[in-house]
Amino acid sequence: MLIFDAHLDLAWNAVEWNRDLELPIEEVRLFEKQYTDIVPGDCTITYPEMQRGNLGLVVATLLPRLHRKEKPLTFYQSRESAYAASYGQLAYYRSMTAKGVLKPLPTGAAVAKHCNVWQEFLKGNGERPPIGYVLSMEGAPPILFPEQVDEWYAAGLRIVGPAHYGPNEYCHGTGSFGGLTADGKQLLKEMDRVGLLLDATHLADESFWEALDIYTGPVLASHHNCRSLVPGDRQLTDEQIKALAERGAVIGAAFDNWMLLPGFKKYVTPPEDVLLSRVVDHIEHVCQLTGSVRHSGIGTDLDGGFGREQSPGDLNTIADVQRIATILSDRGFSDDDINRIMHQNFVDFFVKHLPSV
Numbered sequence: 001m002l003i004f005d006a007h008l009d010l011a012w013n014a015v016e017w018n019r020d021l022e023l024p025i026e027e028v029r030l031f032e033k034q035y036t037d038i039v040p041g042d043c044t045i046t047y048p049e050m051q052r053g054n055l056g057l058v059v060a061t062l063l064p065r066l067h068r069k070e071k072p073l074t075f076y077q078s079r080e081s082a083y084a085a086s087y088g089q090l091a092y093y094r095s096m097t098a099k100g101v102l103k104p105l106p107t108g109a110a111v112a113k114h115c116n117v118w119q120e121f122l123k124g125n126g127e128r129p130p131i132g133y134v135l136s137m138e139g140a141p142p143i144l145f146p147e148q149v150d151e152w153y154a155a156g157l158r159i160v161g162p163a164h165y166g167p168n169e170y171c172h173g174t175g176s177f178g179g180l181t182a183d184g185k186q187l188l189k190e191m192d193r194v195g196l197l198l199d200a201t202h203l204a205d206e207s208f209w210e211a212l213d214i215y216t217g218p219v220l221a222s223h224h225n226c227r228s229l230v231p232g233d234r235q236l237t238d239e240q241i242k243a244l245a246e247r248g249a250v251i252g253a254a255f256d257n258w259m260l261l262p263g264f265k266k267y268v269t270p271p272e273d274v275l276l277s278r279v280v281d282h283i284e285h286v287c288q289l290t291g292s293v294r295h296s297g298i299g300t301d302l303d304g305g306f307g308r309e310q311s312p313g314d315l316n317t318i319a320d321v322q323r324i325a326t327i328l329s330d331r332g333f334s335d336d337d338i339n340r341i342m343h344q345n346f347v348d349f350f351v352k353h354l355p356s357v
Contacts, residue, residue, distance in 0.1 A: 001325050002118050004057040004343035005318075006252035006299035007201070007223035009138070010102075011089035012063040013045065013303055021046045022101065025317055038067075041307030045318045047101055050131055053319030056118035057111065057343065059159065059222055059299070060093060060102075060133035062086040064142050067305065079144050079169060086142035090155060093135065103130040106156055108351040115347050134350060136199060136222065139164035139173070146186040153194045158354060160191055161199030161222065163207060171211070172204035174234045179206040180214070188215040197353060200224075200244065201299075204233065212243060218353035219247045220346075223254040223299035225282040230262050238289055245290040250345045252299020253283050255321075257310045266306075271313030276320070279312065280327045283341060293337040297346045298324065 013019045017039075019028055025046045032039045050058075064082035068074045076082040096102040105111045114132035121129055136159035137143075143152060143160070152160075162184060163173030170184035180188070188211055191198060198219045200208055212219065221244055227235035236244070236251070244251060258264040260278040286296045302311060302318050314323070328338045 001054060001322060001339070002057070002115070002122060002343045003053065003055045003298060003321055004346040005055050005321070006059045006220070006250070006297055006346055007136075007138075007254070007301045007304070008045065008058050008060055009063045009301075009304050010045070010058075010060045010133075011092040012061065012065065013043070014092050015089055016063075016065070016067055019043065019046075022048075025049050039307070040305075041309030043303050043307050044311055044315065045303045047131065049317040049319045051128060053317070053322055054118070054122065055131065055318060055321070056129060057105070057114060057132045057347065058134075059136045059346075061136050061138045062089045062142060062157070063138045063164075065139065065164065065305075075166070075168075076141060079141050082139075082141035083144055086137065090135075093133070100130055103132045104156055105132045105134050105350070106158060106354065108354040108356050111347060111350045111354060115343070134158050134354070137161065138199075138202070139168060140170045140184075140187060141168050143170075143187065146183055146190045149187070149190045149194045149196055153196060157196065159197045159199050159220070159222075160187075161201050161203075162187060162211070163202040163204065165202070171207040173202045173207070174204070176204055177206065178204060179210045185210070185214055191215065192217050195355060200240075200249070202234070205237075205240075208240060212247070218349070219244060219249045220349060221249055221251040221299075223252050223301040223304075225254050225259045226285045229282060229285055230259055232259075234259060241286055241289050241295075245292070245295045248349075250295055250297045250349045251286055252297045252346070253279050253286075255279055255300040255302055255311055255315070256304065256306065257312065260312070266310055274312050275314045276312045276323050277327055279324060280331065283324075283328070284331065293333070293340050294345055296341050298342060 117129045140162040162171045167176045172178035227237045257274045261274045283296045
């Protein structure tokens with residue numbers, strides 16, 4: 001089955017973690033075994049594993065974050081540094097595009113066409129296509145000033161998630177409390193003007209509600225789970241889920257264990273306590289709350305700063321995301337509903353809301 005994963009930090013893994021994602025995953029893991037104090041656990045993503053798992057379309061990020069043990073050093077100290085780092089990640093995507101590994105999907109027509117190419121391949125027609133990606137930014141500090149969205153849009157950016165962890169120049173994110181700054185309010189207006197989509201992921205509650213009031217365009221939540229199942233401000237409340245559904249959003253279920261099991265502790269909680277079925281619990285909750293399967297999708301965030309040690313115990317690589325379809329089927333979801341959750345909801349969202357050409 002074709003999968004659309006709405007959140008992968010591919011360039012960050014390649015540039016900041018210094019991973020060659022074109023290698024077989026066993027080679028990457030073996031190489032990184034030498035560096036146990038730097039790498040948290042076995043990685044789950046390489047391009048061969050994505051291809052094996054039929055992850056044909058993804059949202060790929062520009063992530064202005066460093067991997068440092070000291071928390072203050074994980075964030076760039078200036079917008080200029082974040083800007084430079086994100087352009088370096090953009091250069092990586094462009095180089096992978098030149099090699100034919102990745103394919104940018106900046107328009108709705110491109111998303112629809114690439115989805116059809118993959119569907120034909122899965123029927124046995126043609127060669128395996130590249131992995132198509134819609135370009136997103138997780139955390140807005142690389143945008144030097146709100147009006148600079150024009151430059152980023154011209155560079156191929158199509159989605160902005162203003163928040164990540166903590167406060168930044170535009171808003172408050174996970175683990176912090178507060179609303180939008182003056183620049184943040186202006187940023188949302190500029191995003192509306194140029195046609196950048198809003199990713200509500202990581203927005204602190206006050207920033208979330210202010211953003212939905214100010215921004216009038218299409219909204220998604222690329223990698224979010226449900227606060228009623230796992231408490232914490234990183235998760236969406238039922239009220240937020242309903243508000244997103246009213247805006248036509250699709251919510252991608254995340255695979256990070258601490259977002260799946262209350263009280264999860266890395267290296268302590270037994271792997272069998274957090275299985276892929278818990279991802280489906282969150283998908284099912286969104287479907288029941290909104291009365292429709294049309295607002296649920298996949299947004300794994302795999303290798304988003306963690307590895308197998310913080311991923312479901314029955315997931316070895318990202319190719320195992322295919323198992324979600326089986327679990328959904330076992331719970332009584334129809335084939336059409338499963339197709340929608342695994343890829344079609346996000347395909348439809350981007351076909352509708354990205355520029356037509």
